[in-house]
Amino acid sequence: MPRTEPARGMRDFLPDDVRRREYVVGVVRRVYERFGFEPIETPAVENIETLLGKYGEEGNQLIFKILKRGVHEGSGEADLALRYDLTVPLARVVAEHRAKLPRLFKRCQIQPVWRADRPARGRFREFYQCDVDTLGSTSPVVEAEQCAAVSEVLAELGFGDFRIRVNDRRLLTSMLAGAGVPAALHDGALVALDKLDRLGPDGVGAELEQRGVPPGARERLLAVHAEHGGGDSASGVAGALAALAAAGSRVADVTPAGVEARESLRVVLELTRDTAAAPRVAYDPFLARGLSYYTGAIMEINVPDLAGSLGGGGRYDNLVGMFSGDTVPACGFSLGLERILVVMEERGMFPASLPSAPADVMTAVFRPEDLGHALRLAHVLRQSGLRVLVYPDADKMGKQIKYASSRGIPCVAILGEDEIGRGEVTVKDLASGRQETLAERGAGAAVKAMLGEGRG
RNA sequence: GUGGGUGUAGCUCAAUGGUGGAGCGCCGGACUGUGGCUCCGGAGGUUGCGGGUUCGAUCCCCGUCACCCACCCCA
Numbered sequence: 001m002p003r004t005e006p007a008r009g010m011r012d013f014l015p016d017d018v019r020r021r022e023y024v025v026g027v028v029r030r031v032y033e034r035f036g037f038e039p040i041e042t043p044a045v046e047n048i049e050t051l052l053g054k055y056g057e058e059g060n061q062l063i064f065k066i067l068k069r070g071v072h073e074g075s076g077e078a079d080l081a082l083r084y085d086l087t088v089p090l091a092r093v094v095a096e097h098r099a100k101l102p103r104l105f106k107r108c109q110i111q112p113v114w115r116a117d118r119p120a121r122g123r124f125r126e127f128y129q130c131d132v133d134t135l136g137s138t139s140p141v142v143e144a145e146q147c148a149a150v151s152e153v154l155a156e157l158g159f160g161d162f163r164i165r166v167n168d169r170r171l172l173t174s175m176l177a178g179a180g181v182p183a184a185l186h187d188g189a190l191v192a193l194d195k196l197d198r199l200g201p202d203g204v205g206a207e208l209e210q211r212g213v214p215p216g217a218r219e220r221l222l223a224v225h226a227e228h229g230g231g232d233s234a235s236g237v238a239g240a241l242a243a244l245a246a247a248g249s250r251v252a253d254v255t256p257a258g259v260e261a262r263e264s265l266r267v268v269l270e271l272t273r274d275t276a277a278a279p280r281v282a283y284d285p286f287l288a289r290g291l292s293y294y295t296g297a298i299m300e301i302n303v304p305d306l307a308g309s310l311g312g313g314g315r316y317d318n319l320v321g322m323f324s325g326d327t328v329p330a331c332g333f334s335l336g337l338e339r340i341l342v343v344m345e346e347r348g349m350f351p352a353s354l355p356s357a358p359a360d361v362m363t364a365v366f367r368p369e370d371l372g373h374a375l376r377l378a379h380v381l382r383q384s385g386l387r388v389l390v391y392p393d394a395d396k397m398g399k400q401i402k403y404a405s406s407r408g409i410p411c412v413a414i415l416g417e418d419e420i421g422r423g424e425v426t427v428k429d430l431a432s433g434r435q436e437t438l439a440e441r442g443a444g445a446a447v448k449a450m451l452g453e454g455r456g
Numbered sequence: 457g458u459g460g461g462u463g464u465a466g467c468u469c470a471a472u473g474g475u476g477g478a479g480c481g482c483c484g485g486a487c488u489g490u491g492g493c494u495c496c497g498g499a500g501g502u503u504g505c506g507g508g509u510u511c512g513a514u515c516c517c518c519g520u521c522a523c524c525c526a527c528c529c530c531a
Contacts, residue, residue, distance in 0.1 A: 005522085058529070085531085117530070118457080119523095129531060191529095198527095290530065308530060336531030366489060401491040416489060430491070 009117070009125025019354055021128075024157065024340055025110055028130045031153045035145060037108035037132045042089040044112070048081040054088045054319070056187070056292035064114040064125075082114035086131040087293070087332055088319065094135055094330075095323035104136040110337070122308060122342040130311075133332030135320065140267040143297045143315065146333040147268075148275035150301060150311060153335065155276055158349045162310060163235050164280045164301045167287040168265050169294050169314070174258025175251045175285065179220035181213055187292075189213055193221065194288035197232075201225055224250045224285065232284030237273050240283040241266065251285055261296065268297060293319045299333060306343055311335035357408035359389035361427075361447045364400040365415045368393075374415055377425060377440060381413070384444040405430050411447050429453070 006012050013021065029039070051063055065078035083089050086109045094101060110130045117125060132149055134142040147164050154162050172190060181189050192207040199207070201222050208218045227250070233243030244266055252262035265283070272278050280301075289298045289312055296315035303310060313333030320328035344350060361381060363374040371394065378388040389409060391400050397414070404412050414426040414435075425443050428435035429450040438446060 008522090062530085113531085115530080118528090120529090121525085123530070127531065195528095311531060334531065339531055364490085396488070397490045398487080399491090403491085405491045412490085414490075418489085426490090428490075433491085435490085 007125075009119040011124060011126070015358070016356065019356070020341065020344075020350055021337065023350065023354055024337060024344070025128075025130070027156050028110060028153050028335065028337075029108070031149060031156060032108040032130070032132050034152075035106070035132070035149045037106045037149075040090075040093065040107050040109055041111060042083070042086070042093060042109070044082055044114075045080050046083050046089060046092070048078050050092050050323075051081050051084055051088055054293055054322070055084060056290060058290060059084060059292070062115045062117050064116050084115060085113050085291075086111060086129050086334065087133065087291075087316070090131075090133055090135075090332075091316075091319040091330070092323050094320050094328060098324065098328075102136075104134070106132070106134045108132045122306065122336075122339050124338060128337035130335040130337055131332055132334075133330060135328050135330045138317070138329040140264050140297075141271055142331045143268045143299070144271035144275065144277070146313065146331065147272050147277035147281060147299060150333050150335055151276035151280050154301070154310070154340075157340065157344065159303065159343075162280060162301055162303050163232075163282050164277060164299055165232050165282050165284040165287045166240070166265065166268065166297060166299050167284055168261040168297050170255075170257045170261035170296060171247065171251055171265070171285065172288060174254040174261070175221070175224060176217075178250050178254030178258075179224070180217040181221070185211060185213055189221070190288040191290075193286045194290075196225060196286050220250065228285055232282045232287070235280060235282045237269055237278050237281060240269050240281045243283040243285075244269065247283070247285055265297060289314060297331065301335075303343055305346070306339065308339060309336070310339045310343070357410065359387040359407075359409050360451055361386055361411040361413055362389045362391055362400075362404040362409045363413045363415060364391050364397060364404075365394050366397065366417065370394070370415050370417075370420060373420060377413060377415065377443065380440075381444050381447065384448075386444060386447060401428070401430070411450050413443055413447070 064082040066080040188211040233239045252258040293316040294314040295317045298314035300312035301310045315331040317329045381388045412428045426437045427446045
């Protein structure tokens with residue numbers, strides 16, 4: 001027998017999975033569009049040179065490559081790749097369609113991306129990202145509004161304990177320079193510092209050493225960590241602002257860009273004050289994030305019971321320029337759909353009102369020759385807005401009703417010889433066992449009445 | 457990529473170096489115009505795959521693959 005599992009890291013979605021996914025995606029899309037983000041879609045496959053060199057070394061290796069086809073198939077060379085995120089394709093789209101797009105472009109995009117990663121809890125090789133990006137503005141309003149949008153999404157889904165940590169790439173650069181880390185080691189040092197909350201100062205010190213960071217620089221970096229009370233600030237605008245204000249001589253004030261970054265991050269935080277993000281934001285001087293295209297503010301969103309993040313984003317003012325030649329400022333935020341789903345699943349956060357049955361009512365007949373009649377009744381019921389499943393065989397009535405019951409279908413419309421002869425139908429409520437026989441034209445109303453009772 | 461664990465019926469799991477079981481589910485019947493409860497019967501397995509030790513391996517050993525957990529990394 002051939003293997004039937006989906007490919008490693010890929011998943012099949014059965015009906016209940018799809019209903020839950022569509023529920024979350026629906027909330028995300030409604031909130032995003034409420035903020036004026038317009039939907040776009042892009043191909044699953046990009047030319048490989050579009051993606052290479054945009055994500056840093058780690059990212060490059062995780063790109064799912066597609067080998068050349070036809071006569072070049074044997075070369076082992078790739079010319080296409082599955083998209084790794086939605087941001088780089090967006091930058092390409094903006095460069096390609098600049099004339100057709102508004103000067104200020106707010107777009108949202110909910111599509112799958114692929115990474116040749118090793119699967120783990122909440123991590124798959126094919127997963128959905130829910131992105132919002134704003135192109136054409138350097139205003140900190142952009143960052144603030146995106147924090148607000150994702151906060152509204154999570155709040156609407158029922159999350160009450162998420163935090164959005166913010167930082168700025170320029171503050172990181174400034175801090176590293178101030179500590180005396182050679183510029184060539186910055187990337188590696190950031191990877192190590194990003195682990196402070198997991199490894200603690202000692203572990204990070206060891207990793208910094210391993211990455212060649214000089215002893216003095218290591219001490220100075222860890223001293224900053226100690227000064228900031230061991231990492232990120234308390235949640236909420238006030239705490240974040242206080243922590244940011246304290247990011248003085250060792251973090252922000254080292255370089256002019258650092259001073260500028262602290263001010264712009266301060267404005268971002270101020271602007272979230274009257275949004276859904278206000279109680280959520282925190283300043284984390286060690287938040288780094290992996291993608292190499294970020295140039296300014298960076299954000300990441302977490303809940304306590306998930307090791308990874310629910311999403312993240314940041315400003316990337318140079319990415320579009322890599323495609324178009326001229327600079328288009330941009331900033332984006334991405335929510336990971338399956339991360340959200342994993343947590344919602346574990347916490348039982350899905351509303352009870354999510355439909356779980358394929359239909360509101362099922363027709364059942366005793367004789368095969370009545371199936372056509374069942375189809376006609378179904379047609380009428382469907383026109384009145386009901387979801388109707390026509391049981392396609394004249395099986396024993398017990399078997400038919402058992403099927404409806406096991407699928408959670410609340411009503412059965414029984415068309416027996418007696419009923420048909422009188423132009424009637426028997427409508428049975430499976431929850432209560434009550435049934436009534438009435439004129440066929442009254443069936444829709446009778447079913448709806450039963451559905452109403454079930455919900456009440 | 458590193459370390460640990462687990463692979464047995466559709467699912468959740470037992471078992472013993474000597475003919476592989478249960479519960480749930482499924483199918484049929486008691487009950488050929490009515491599901492849930494009960495009772496009876498039935499189907500379903502090359503014990504992940506390959507090799508080794510042994511008279512004999514589901515069990516012991518080696519390899520391999522898959523999955524799970526932690527690390528790493530990320531959404």
